[in-house]
Amino acid sequence: MLSHLCLPIGMPATDLGKLDDLVKDRVRVEKGRPLFTLGSELDAVYAVRFGSLRTQLEQSEGDLQITGFHLPGEIVGMDSIGQHRHVSSAIAMEDSEVCVIRIDDIDRVGRLLPSLQSQIRRLMSQEISRSQQMLLTLGSMRSEQRVAGFLLNLSQRLSTLGYSSTEFILRMSREEIGNYLGLTLETVSRLLSRFAREGIIHIHLREVRILDMAALQQVFGQEC
Amino acid sequence: MLSHLCLPIGMPATDLGKLDDLVKDRVRVEKGRPLFTLGSELDAVYAVRFGSLRTQLEQSEGDLQITGFHLPGEIVGMDSIGQHRHVSSAIAMEDSEVCVIRIDDIDRVGRLLPSLQSQIRRLMSQEISRSQQMLLTLGSMRSEQRVAGFLLNLSQRLSTLGYSSTEFILRMSREEIGNYLGLTLETVSRLLSRFAREGIIHIHLREVRILDMAALQQVFGQEC
DNA sequence: CGCAGGCTTGATGTAAGTCAAGCTGTGTGG
DNA sequence: CCACACAGCTTGACTTACATCAAGCCTGCG
Numbered sequence: 001m002l003s004h005l006c007l008p009i010g011m012p013a014t015d016l017g018k019l020d021d022l023v024k025d026r027v028r029v030e031k032g033r034p035l036f037t038l039g040s041e042l043d044a045v046y047a048v049r050f051g052s053l054r055t056q057l058e059q060s061e062g063d064l065q066i067t068g069f070h071l072p073g074e075i076v077g078m079d080s081i082g083q084h085r086h087v088s089s090a091i092a093m094e095d096s097e098v099c100v101i102r103i104d105d106i107d108r109v110g111r112l113l114p115s116l117q118s119q120i121r122r123l124m125s126q127e128i129s130r131s132q133q134m135l136l137t138l139g140s141m142r143s144e145q146r147v148a149g150f151l152l153n154l155s156q157r158l159s160t161l162g163y164s165s166t167e168f169i170l171r172m173s174r175e176e177i178g179n180y181l182g183l184t185l186e187t188v189s190r191l192l193s194r195f196a197r198e199g200i201i202h203i204h205l206r207e208v209r210i211l212d213m214a215a216l217q218q219v220f221g222q223e224c
Numbered sequence: 225m226l227s228h229l230c231l232p233i234g235m236p237a238t239d240l241g242k243l244d245d246l247v248k249d250r251v252r253v254e255k256g257r258p259l260f261t262l263g264s265e266l267d268a269v270y271a272v273r274f275g276s277l278r279t280q281l282e283q284s285e286g287d288l289q290i291t292g293f294h295l296p297g298e299i300v301g302m303d304s305i306g307q308h309r310h311v312s313s314a315i316a317m318e319d320s321e322v323c324v325i326r327i328d329d330i331d332r333v334g335r336l337l338p339s340l341q342s343q344i345r346r347l348m349s350q351e352i353s354r355s356q357q358m359l360l361t362l363g364s365m366r367s368e369q370r371v372a373g374f375l376l377n378l379s380q381r382l383s384t385l386g387y388s389s390t391e392f393i394l395r396m397s398r399e400e401i402g403n404y405l406g407l408t409l410e411t412v413s414r415l416l417s418r419f420a421r422e423g424i425i426h427i428h429l430r431e432v433r434i435l436d437m438a439a440l441q442q443v444f445g446q447e448c
Numbered sequence: 449c450g451c452a453g454g455c456t457t458g459a460t461g462t463a464a465g466t467c468a469a470g471c472t473g474t475g476t477g478g
Numbered sequence: 479c480c481a482c483a484c485a486g487c488t489t490g491a492c493t494t495a496c497a498t499c500a501a502g503c504c505t506g507c508g
Contacts, residue, residue: 065360079353082346122306124348131355136289138362139406182363
């Protein structure tokens with residue numbers, strides 16, 4: 001595993017060494033505590049080393065939208081670069097550790113290592129693409145497609161990290177899933193129960209086992 | 225206006241001169257024609273010089289999500305940097321012209337002008353933030369809030385470009401607006417009619433006049 | 449053991465979608 | 479120059495997917 005290097009997945013090995021320069025500090029965040037909050041000052045982005053976080057936008061008066069769940073190897077905070085203050089909050093869903101990547105250091109190291117700049121661009125571009133994929137989900141998919149897509153996406157990312165793609169623990173509550181997917185917690189619960197009744201998955205609280213990946217993909221991809 | 229320079233709004237004037245290096249080509253795109261399409265090869269992003277474009281994701285079989293409407297001074301194509309191929313399509317909504325900004329040139333000029341790199345990061349970060357704001361819209365706002373927010377957003381951007389913030393022409397159809405906002409064209413039409421009936425706006429086909437900006441903001445911001 | 453928070457399940461309500469008809473403005477060919 | 483056609487828009491009647499409200503049930507923890 002590369003995770004000891006605190007690096008985003010997919011960075012070419014040739015550049016790995018120099019990147020250690022970027023990571024000076026690590027920070028631990030306890031379950032439920034924020035890594036940063038809306039409006040706080042910003043000078044860094046963070047690579048998740050272990051654990052998991054959620055990021056969320058906060059609108060006036062309790063209106064809240066979860067914009068992502070972040071697993072090890074993923075970068076948090078790229079929506080606020082170039083602002084003076086964070087435009088979102090990040091909260092640990094379990095005890096976690098992140099590597100601090102200071103913006104100033106990106107510039108400094110980037111001068112010596114031009115390919116770093118393009119790597120950063122690539123990661124930011126992926127984040128744009130990821131959000132836009134979510135727009136498609138929220139804008140034009142039905143509830144069952146959203147939940148199926150959510151499970152498939154988690155499965156795929158966990159498998160990239162070396163975990164099982166068919167058996168895992170949800171780190172987030174039904175309410176958090178619902179908020180992320182633009183649904184209520186009841187709808188999420190009902191759909192998970194239905195998938196289980198149909199033999200597509202097995203679910204007990206936060207333990208998930210995918211029994212029929214193809215069926216799940218079919219639910220996700222189905223027209224109408 | 226800065227638009228002759230083909231530059232994104234908000235770039236500090238000190239760097240403007242060097243940036244001309246970045247822009248070698250301009251391309252015209254006729255109304256309805258694509259600037260690029262899903263899967264086509266990529267080596268550049270584009271700054272809109274005049275006209276307007278929409279960007280869209282295309283899922284299997286006619287399932288399509290419009291992810292943005294782009295006015296002069298805005299950058300199109302940042303979701304695909306670092307991929308070899310475009311992950312979305314961009315289509316002109318009227319006869320338009322864009323400036324071509326080659327990725328290679330960003331690297332080349334960026335080496336001489338380090339602040340360019342951070343400017344690019346800032347623009348990409350804004351794009352992430354913009355998409356995530358849309359997630360909040362699609363995930364947790366009601367139809368009337370979405371439409372009100374859409375009008376306010378357009379108004380604000382047009383005013384930044386030096387146009388009237390209260391009187392403008394929609395470049396997109398009801399269907400395109402609906403797709404973008406996760407609504408049907410009928411719902412969009414009904415809400416525009418309702419806002420007109422309530423004296424908040426005047427609308428006739430694609431001509432919009434905002435009569436009561438405060439009321440529109442109230443609809444947008446209202447709790448529940 | 450008992451409580452609290454998270455989850456499930458059912459009954460009912462409603463916002464927005466679907467289907468359908470008619471209208472309006474624009475462009476085209478006789 | 480008129481009329482006809484067509485695409486885009488509006489409006490109404492009806493349907494439906496998901497939300498809301500409300501019980502009751504686990505299960506992990508103090």
